[in-house]
Amino acid sequence: MKTVTMLEFRRDAARVLRWLQGGREVVRLTYRGRAVADLTPVAATARARPPASDPFYRLPQLAVSASGLTNAEIDRTLYG
DSSP states (O other), X not given: XXXXXXXXXXXXXXXXXXXXXXXXOOEEEEETTEEEEEEOOOOTTTTSOOXXXXXXXXXXXXXXXXXXXXXXXXXXXXXX
């Protein structure tokens, strides 16, 4: 487990995130010598794109259809 101080994290958070993306399992953040948080990478499945059936992500295609969408139709699509 890699330990990083809060000062190091504030100065170069991108480096810490690259460690996590590169396969490091846990990065422990410390503040004044005490552990305060563990950073872990998000599982690959959680980073996957949402399904194409999700109506929110289909709005651009729906909005440019020949008939167009009214505000009420957009609300129904988003909120059911």
